[in-house]
Amino acid sequence: MRDGIYRLRFQSPLGWGTGVLHIQGGRVWGGDGGFYYTGTQGHEGNRVTLEVRTYRHSQGRGLQTIFGQDEVHVRLIGTPDGDRIMCEGTADEVPGAQFIVELTWLTD
Template identity: 40%
Template sequence: MPFGSPIHKAIGGSQGTIYGGSYQVDGSRFTATLTTHRHASGQPSVFGVDEVEIRLVGTAIGNFAFCSGELERVPGMLFEATLIPVQEEGTRVERRFDFGRLPERLPTHNVR
């Protein structure tokens, strides 16, 4: 498939493994290449080895992406994933209550 869009970066991880790579989009379809790297001891990798390259193809629907691919380093293993974007820490909108918008005195009601 001839992907004409720019190449985008993808990063993520868990407690013991990080992944990174790139992806290209053509309409609702995309291709991606990710590599994994273990940065801390812990639970074993689902792939059986700590460092792999995964080549994926998938479809994006709304904020979700569904993809599958194979790992050259682990012949016969099929990889399927559902990806959900996460907002970066620095881009979150912090909402604070503005006390200056309160009236000086709250209205009173006659209760009988």
């Protein structure tokens, strides 16, 4: 996984959303209209791993979380395919919840 800015699309049984991530030197920052994210990025063999915490920054209509709560510790694992990475995810605070995330590289 190369450093840069990524578009992210995520979906769970509770809904879907979009946002952006910036990855630089193993650190992750990002957000969307209602939340910001911070975390780390690593590797397990040829797979990419991300550990990210979500935090609410704004209230408003349409700014709902796909987890049912604002602050969660998300774990993602996926395999890069060109500029795209499809990841499967879990959230520590929502046992049994699974979701998918598509990361698409945009620019450095």
